[in-house]
Amino acid sequence: MTQFCQTFQRLTSFIAVCSGLLLWPLAAHAENLSTPPLSWYERDQLSAAEQQALPEFCRGAYRIPAITPLPGDLSEAEADQSTSDKDGNFELQGNVVLQQQDRIVRSQTARWFQSLNTGEFSGQVGVTTPELVLQGEQASLDQTAGRLHINQAEYSLPGRHIRGSADEIQSTNTGLMDMRNATFTFCEPGHNDWDIAATELHLDQNEGIGTAKHTRLRIARVPVLYLPYYRFPIGDQRMTGFLNPSVAITSKLQAEDIQIPFYWNIAPNYDATITPHYVREHGTVLESQFRHKTRWFGDGEFNYAYLEKDKTTEEKRWLVNYQQEGRFGSNWQHRWVYNNVSDDDYLNDMTPTSYVDRTTQLPRRGEILWNRNNWHFDITGETFQTIDPNIGLAARPYGRLPQLNLSYMPLTINQWQFQQRLQATRFSRKSNDIINDTEQTLSGFAALNGDRLLSDTSLAYPMEWPFGFVKPEIEYRYRSYNLRDADEALLARPDAPDLHASFGVPRYSLDAGLYFDRDLDLFGSDYQQTLEPRVFWVNSPYQENQHQIPNFDSAAITVTYASLFTGERFTGDDRLADLDQVSAGVTSRFIRGDGLEQFRASVGQIFYQTDRQVQLNGTTVPPADTRNTSSMLAEVEWTPDTHWSVYSILEWDPYDNYTKQSRYGLRFQHDNRMLNLASNTTKQFNASKDETEVLSDQIDIGAFWSLNDRWALIARALYDNRPYEESPKQPRSRILESLAGVEYQNCCWRVQFTYRESSLQENNPESEFTTRKRYGFLFSVQLKGLGNFGAGTDKLISESVTGYSRRQYHDY
Numbered sequence: 001m002t003q004f005c006q007t008f009q010r011l012t013s014f015i016a017v018c019s020g021l022l023l024w025p026l027a028a029h030a031e032n033l034s035t036p037p038l039s040w041y042e043r044d045q046l047s048a049a050e051q052q053a054l055p056e057f058c059r060g061a062y063r064i065p066a067i068t069p070l071p072g073d074l075s076e077a078e079a080d081q082s083t084s085d086k087d088g089n090f091e092l093q094g095n096v097v098l099q100q101q102d103r104i105v106r107s108q109t110a111r112w113f114q115s116l117n118t119g120e121f122s123g124q125v126g127v128t129t130p131e132l133v134l135q136g137e138q139a140s141l142d143q144t145a146g147r148l149h150i151n152q153a154e155y156s157l158p159g160r161h162i163r164g165s166a167d168e169i170q171s172t173n174t175g176l177m178d179m180r181n182a183t184f185t186f187c188e189p190g191h192n193d194w195d196i197a198a199t200e201l202h203l204d205q206n207e208g209i210g211t212a213k214h215t216r217l218r219i220a221r222v223p224v225l226y227l228p229y230y231r232f233p234i235g236d237q238r239m240t241g242f243l244n245p246s247v248a249i250t251s252k253l254q255a256e257d258i259q260i261p262f263y264w265n266i267a268p269n270y271d272a273t274i275t276p277h278y279v280r281e282h283g284t285v286l287e288s289q290f291r292h293k294t295r296w297f298g299d300g301e302f303n304y305a306y307l308e309k310d311k312t313t314e315e316k317r318w319l320v321n322y323q324q325e326g327r328f329g330s331n332w333q334h335r336w337v338y339n340n341v342s343d344d345d346y347l348n349d350m351t352p353t354s355y356v357d358r359t360t361q362l363p364r365r366g367e368i369l370w371n372r373n374n375w376h377f378d379i380t381g382e383t384f385q386t387i388d389p390n391i392g393l394a395a396r397p398y399g400r401l402p403q404l405n406l407s408y409m410p411l412t413i414n415q416w417q418f419q420q421r422l423q424a425t426r427f428s429r430k431s432n433d434i435i436n437d438t439e440q441t442l443s444g445f446a447a448l449n450g451d452r453l454l455s456d457t458s459l460a461y462p463m464e465w466p467f468g469f470v471k472p473e474i475e476y477r478y479r480s481y482n483l484r485d486a487d488e489a490l491l492a493r494p495d496a497p498d499l500h501a502s503f504g505v506p507r508y509s510l511d512a513g514l515y516f517d518r519d520l521d522l523f524g525s526d527y528q529q530t531l532e533p534r535v536f537w538v539n540s541p542y543q544e545n546q547h548q549i550p551n552f553d554s555a556a557i558t559v560t561y562a563s564l565f566t567g568e569r570f571t572g573d574d575r576l577a578d579l580d581q582v583s584a585g586v587t588s589r590f591i592r593g594d595g596l597e598q599f600r601a602s603v604g605q606i607f608y609q610t611d612r613q614v615q616l617n618g619t620t621v622p623p624a625d626t627r628n629t630s631s632m633l634a635e636v637e638w639t640p641d642t643h644w645s646v647y648s649i650l651e652w653d654p655y656d657n658y659t660k661q662s663r664y665g666l667r668f669q670h671d672n673r674m675l676n677l678a679s680n681t682t683k684q685f686n687a688s689k690d691e692t693e694v695l696s697d698q699i700d701i702g703a704f705w706s707l708n709d710r711w712a713l714i715a716r717a718l719y720d721n722r723p724y725e726e727s728p729k730q731p732r733s734r735i736l737e738s739l740a741g742v743e744y745q746n747c748c749w750r751v752q753f754t755y756r757e758s759s760l761q762e763n764n765p766e767s768e769f770t771t772r773k774r775y776g777f778l779f780s781v782q783l784k785g786l787g788n789f790g791a792g793t794d795k796l797i798s799e800s801v802t803g804y805s806r807r808q809y810h811d812y
Contacts, residue, residue, distance in 0.1 A: 298326010
């Protein structure tokens with residue numbers, strides 16, 4: 001605005017010289033002066049590229065005015081006629097156009113008062129800059145104060161897609177706009193589906209923040225919300241103030257969940273959000289979130305929630321969550337996670353607004369890590385809070401307090417690869433606790449805690465060629481234990497464990513594969529077909545008495561095609577599996593000429609030379625570990641094009657002739673249409689009944705389907721397809737989770753209305769199926785450019801429909 005005022009200083013001298021003659025026309029810059037009102041262009045005025053990028057429901061778009069700036073201090077003016085007096089005052093009449101640099105003023109009449117350093121404009125007044133477009137009936141300029149005042153005005157900020165109107169607008173030289181009886185909206189001209197009306201409206205273009213007094217949010221000019229004072233963003237800046245509320249409604253149209261968040265912008269690297277959160281049947285929870293970015297503590301987030309007295313349980317309830325990660329120095333970093341809830345049902349009952357790990361074992365973990373070249377060191381401390389009351393004390397995980405890791409990998413000398421890992425861990429867990437109102441106490445072997453020292457050393461010589469690879473490797477794995485907390489009864493047993501056990505086990509392996517390919521023509525397209533056979537031999541002798549060591553961190557490995565070639569039966573480090581086996585598999589791919597892998601199929605199996613004696617717990621060898629072969633694993637994926645994908649994973653038991661696990665899936669994503677269909681089934685063989693039993697059988701369907709740019713359908717269902725023969729085990733509903741809804745949007749707003757049905761866990765000893773239902777309606781409105789009001793359905797749909805988080809929708 002300072003430059004704008006300087007325009008008129010220069011114009012005063014220029015007009016005085018002209019002595020009332022017709023001012024020099026602006027023919028050289030006429031192309032700059034044809035900007036339409038508010039710089040808004042209808043669709044047919046846009047280029048082909050602009051029209052293609054615009055959704056069908058938008059009638060047009062703003063353009064930042066293309067003004068060719070005048071060089072230096074040059075000013076130009078044009079009018080039908082002009083007059084001036086001896087005091088330096090002048091008047092321009094008829095199609096007045098004034099320009100200095102990239103600022104243009106239009107009016108029918110312009111008067112300048114040299115002694116007062118002010119000017120007046122009337123008759124279709126327009127002010128155009130690349131940032132701001134104004135138009136009104138009358139305007140005045142106070143050059144000394146650097147202030148422009150315009151009456152009965154409309155305005156737009158083309159770069160931000162903002163427009164509005166006001167009885168009066170006052171624009172200063174610092175990028176501020178003060179308005180009286182004003183409106184503000186992101187909607188297209190002529191379509192005030194929503195706007196903000198205020199007696200006083202202040203826009204700060206530099207800070208990207210607006211403030212309003214006696215504010216009304218209006219839908220179709222009908223007030224629906226009143227705030228005496230309101231601050232809102234007109235850009236992506238952070239600002240203190242209330243955020244958009246969230247409301248969820250039950251199937252009986254009762255308010256189930258109401259959240260009114262308040263955001264506090266404490267500093268550039270600190271902020272906080274305080275949310276009164278009403279939960280039906282429980283009360284109002286006060287939730288708070290504090291975030292920080294610091295040099296030493298990195299990026300962190302602290303969440304705290306507190307309910308003084310639950311309406312149902314009449315008890316205090318709370319949640320504490322902290323997560324942080326950062327770096328210090330050139331090679332050091334740290335990660336921290338802490339969770340604590342007052343009771344096992346808190347996460348189900350309260351649905352906290354912040355992100356909290358929702359697993360049954362809430363982690364409390366701290367890590368400090370160091371990396372340099374091939375060296376790695378870390379120290380970790382970790383415990384868990386178990387929130388599933390059906391998990392007994394003996395089945396709950398051990399804490400690591402602490403665990404130290406040091407590794408060096410890989411060192412390559414003349415193709416030799418050397419790797420070394422050292423680890424020291426102290427394992428501990430509670431020996432007594434109250435679970436389900438019953439005190440549980442561990443004794444004997446289950447009460448043991450201990451320290452473990454391990455050393456894993458490996459040496460490999462990988463060889464690779466275009467047609468294949470061979471990798472021989474030898475390893476030595478050493479374990480040393482110092483067990484504690486053994487009671488006298490355990491030590492008196494004949495099979496008492498060795499409290500200071502140690503042992504070392506070698507491991508030999510040879511991994512080899514070949515690669516064949518050929519070109520072929522299928523269905524009129526060029527393809528490259530590959531054939532990739534692979535063989536993996538591994539041998540590790542049996543180490544006895546491992547069952548006398550507590551299982552601190554080992555578990556059975558998840559069976560997949562890739563697991564055939566790991567040479568492992570367990571995860572973790574407490575059980576060193578005895579192995580003498582050969583894995584064989586083959587993969588074939590069909591790769592289209594454009595590089596798309598259109599089809600892939602893999603099949604493989606393990607052939608055992610001996611029985612597998614090492615077990616996770618105890619010494620009893622199950623029948624499956626005495627067989628000569630493993631299950632047969634097959635994976636298939638077909639990708640007809642870049643949008644569709646069909647896959648299947650099967651595990652076939654050749655001894656009992658049944659499918660142990662099967663997964664089928666269909667994925668589609670294109671133009672805001674996404675569909676996911678998956679079926680997952682696991683079975684086991686019951687030898688006593690000589691029949692197979694279904695452990696789980698679920699069908700999961702999720703879809704977001706755009707019918708056009710405006711309308712879309714939302715659906716998700718998780719269906720329990722497991723057969724239930726005994727009536728006490730019948731589920732209340734086979735639909736474990738469901739979601740159905742519709743979305744509508746135009747260029748101004750977007751609305752989602754969904755119905756949700758979800759399952760909550762409950763303790764029911766009478767039934768294997770232990771869920772109860774929660775029903776509700778969720779309604780969310782996005783006023784484009786301003787924000788969302790409602791129940792946060794976007795987050796819910798993103799969790800239910802794979803790919804939704806990557807969808808594209810029109811916003812400002």
